[in-house]
Amino acid sequence: MAAVAVIGYDLNKKENCTIHHTDDYDIQKNIVLRRGCDFTIGLQLSREFNFQSDFLEVSLARGSKAQLNDGSKFLVSFNTGGTVGDYSWKGGMKHTGECKVDVVLSIPNDCPIGFYRMYITTSAGTITTQESVVILFNPWSKDDDVYMESEAEREEYVLNNNGMIFRGNIKRPSPMHWNYAQFEESCLDAALLMLDGKFLDSDARRNPIKVSRTLAEMININDRDNGVLSGKWLSQGDDPAVEYGDGVPPTLWTGTEAILSQYMWSKFQPVKYAQCWVFAGALTTVLRTLGIPSRPVTNYDSAHDTEANRTIDFYYDMNGEKLYDQSADSIWNFHVWVDAWMSRPDLRGNFGGWQALDATPQEISKHSNTMVAGPAPVRAVKDGQEVSYDAKFIIAEVNADIIYHVQQEDMSFAVAGSDTTQVGSLIATKAVGKFSMADITEEYKYPEGSLQERITAQTGPVGKPRTVRFSINPTEDLEHGKDVEITVTCKPNTFDNYTVGLLATFQPVTYIGGVGKTIKKLKEIREIEKKEEVKVIFSLSPEEYEPYLSDENKLQCTLFATVKETKQLWMGKVTQEFVDPKIQCELPPGFESAKIGSPFTVKLSFTNPLPVPLTGLKWVVEGSGLMKPQVIKDPRTIKPGQEAEQEVELKATRYTRGHMLVARCYSKQLGEITGATLINTE
Structure with a gap:
């Protein structure tokens, strides 16, 4: 009898991918699977398979030098001795028709993730499947280190390719829509190549702790490892058109697909430029x-x-x-990092769950001598426990105290004030299942001023008792063309009379705390009698501040006070941001949902709020499954109060949970503004 041969196969892509929750991946040449699940391969044989005498083997190999003994190759054999599997791989076989069998393979929960070639061998020879197999982590499997119990949270944190990243400031958190595009082929290929670039072995690929830290290292270029994104932060006075001229300003990225596509086709050249939210958006995608x-x-x-x-x-x-x-310490208006969900068997204690992970290059990690922080258990950050990785740095990010020091005549420094509540007073992310903000501050820290919070901060009261209390009340919403006002309230703690000197310094500022030239200094001296509450208003006119504003549209006021009679010193600082218009996205009249393959047009528009014309407009638009990222240069001059418009043509190419159209528009005068709309398909 001739040896049995495989003359055809079927990877049952639709059925397998549905079971593995991978049917959203827009990939034709490979099949994407998750560990901890079975998958079925249909085989057409040259004759009936004899379970008593015939031999069949399925093997998967990762890399060109795959070996059984290092976890880069696995095989399952079906022969007269039964089924034999390596590294907990198991299999089964059953007849399904004339000369047809189904082979069922069970992927172990600790299988190293990666890209595998598949080989099917019988006594007649070996065939290589045209499709490769990609094996991923499985948050649906209870035995996987990334298991997440809630189906709603899995939908949000694994399957949702539309997101929100919050910027702005604590008084006005500003949501920015972001297309993660995690199911696009370029994003999957890039994520796997990042692991290859770091030469992760099989043991590391089994471990989400090692994989997530590696991805965070690779998202930035600071470790000379062919990383993805080059960061750049401008100083006040820098011209963005010049500084970002050889790349894309960080504010103009609308999602990750354009970033990783450029990274791949440029053969791993750095993509320019990024700031914290771009690093975080890209890291969220690859995770x-x-x-x-x-x-x-x-x-x-x-x-x-x-x-x-x-x-x-x-x-x-x-x-x-x-x-x-004297110090390089700083306070950023906001900083964005990523939480990744996983167990932490490497640590003693209950530290599984969310882990803070930061790809923005700030400080060199003592654990690896690379520019990365985390994964650090959020539980440890809340309790002030300095465990691996880099929890100490993240604890300070959310719970450090601010101390103001003023130089005296003898050149020594005296503490002029402190703030134990400002840092980390709001920690936010997108809510599960809706496009709104979720306040997760209590996950990261105890209530401000509580005993537990003070223990975590490891600091106590700072400075001497105050004879006069000071507080700052800024203008709630800054609008271009209107005065900026800062109100300082002074109230004595005793019935004595005091002479208070106040100095207000206005400066433009970046979101990471970099200040520009002083716009104006204002001084006031007030006599305060017997617990009288006195309010002092400092103001700037549009003519004074507009010439100094950068494209970030932020102002900082630093306040310094002295009490003549008691030599009391006080300092405070407030940063404010101008309210910018939003891009309106207008769908065609009567439009309810997009039909696959049918083009339609969306009109984008906003009104110029400035007293000066806008020039050099640049629109950036993208929508996963609707259109590839597109940059449109607009030569028109938009006068004050005039509406800027731009039309884009879209076409849904596949069905998904919802396509998010994300738009940005940049001008030197106004900076970046944003807009987005969700488009359903039918």
């Missing part, structure tokens, strides 16, 4: 692509503690000028 639940997290008034002492120290002279040579 979700590989099956690790993840979410971008925004920490408002985020501390960058360069001295690792859980305090942010600012030094000033008696004129209110900051002394930069």
Whole structure:
């Protein structure tokens, strides 16, 4: 009898991918599967398979030098001795018709993730399937290290390719829509190549701790490892058109697909440019692509503690000028990193769940000498426990105290004030199942001022008792063309009379705390009698501030006060942001949902709020499954109060849970504005 041969096969892609929750992947040449699940292969044989005498073997191999003994190759054999599997691989076979069998393979829960070639061998020879097999983590499997119990959370943190990343400031969190595009072929290929670029072995590929940290390292280029994104933060006065001229301004990215596509076709050249939310958006994509639940997290008034002492120290002279040579500490209006979900068997204690992970290059990690932070258990951050990886730095980001120091006549420094509640006073992410903000501050820290929070911060009361209390009340919403006002309230703690000197310094500022030239300094001296409450208003006119604003549209006011009778010093600082218009997305009249393959047009528009014309407009539009990322240069001049319009043609190419059209528009005068709309398909 002739040896049995395989003359055809069927990977049952539709059925297998549905079971494995991978049917959203827009990939034709491969099949995407998750570990901890069975998958079925249909085989057409040259004759009936004899279970007593015939031999059949299915093997998967990762890399060109795959070996059974290092976990890069697996095989399951069906022969007269029964079924034999390597590394907990199991299999089964059954007849399904004339000369047809189904082979069922069970992927172990600890299978190394990656890209595998599949070989089917009988006594007649070996065939290689045209499709390769991609194996991912499985948050649906209880035995996987990334298992997540809630179906709603799996839908949000693994399967949702439309997201929101929050920027702005604590008084006005500003949502920015982001297309993760984790099911696009370029994103999956890039994520797997990042692991190859770091030469991750099989043991590391089994472990979401190692995989997630590796991806975070590869998202930035600071470790000279052919990373993805080049970061750039401008100083006040820099011209964005010049500084970002050889790349894309960070504010113009609308999603990850364009970033990773450019990275792939440029053969791993750095993609320019990124700031924290871009690093976080890209990292969220590759984590979700590989099956690790993840979410971008925004920490408002985020501390960058360069001295690792859980305090942010600012030094000033008696004129209110900051002394930069004394400390490199800073407070960012906001900072975005990523939470990744996984167990932590490497740590003693209950540290599984969300892990903070940061790809933005800030400080070198002592664990690896690379520019990365995490994964650090959020539970450990809340309790102030300095466990692996880099929890110490993240604890300070959310719970450091701010200390203001003023230089005296003898050149020594006195503490002029402190703020124990500003840092990390709001930590936010997208809500599960809806496009709104979820406040997750309590996951990261205890209530401000509580005993547990003070223990975590490891600091106590700072400075001497105050004879006069000061508070700042800024204008709620800054609007272009209107005055900016800062109100300082002074109230004595005793029935004595006091002479209070106040100095207000206005400066433009970036979101990471970089200040520009001083716009104006204002001084006031007030006599306060017997617990009288006095309000002092400092204001700037549009003619004074508009010439100084950068494309970030932020102003900072630093306030310095002295009490003549008691020598009390006080300092405070407030950062405000102008309210920008939103891009309106207008669908065709009567439009309800997009039909697959049928084009339609969307009109984008906004009104110029400035007293000056807008020039050099650049529109960036994308929608996963609707259109590839597109940049449109607009030569028109948009006068004050005039509407800017741009039409784009879209076409849904596949059905999904909802296509998010994301738009940005940039001009030198206004900076970046955003807009988005959700489009359903039928």
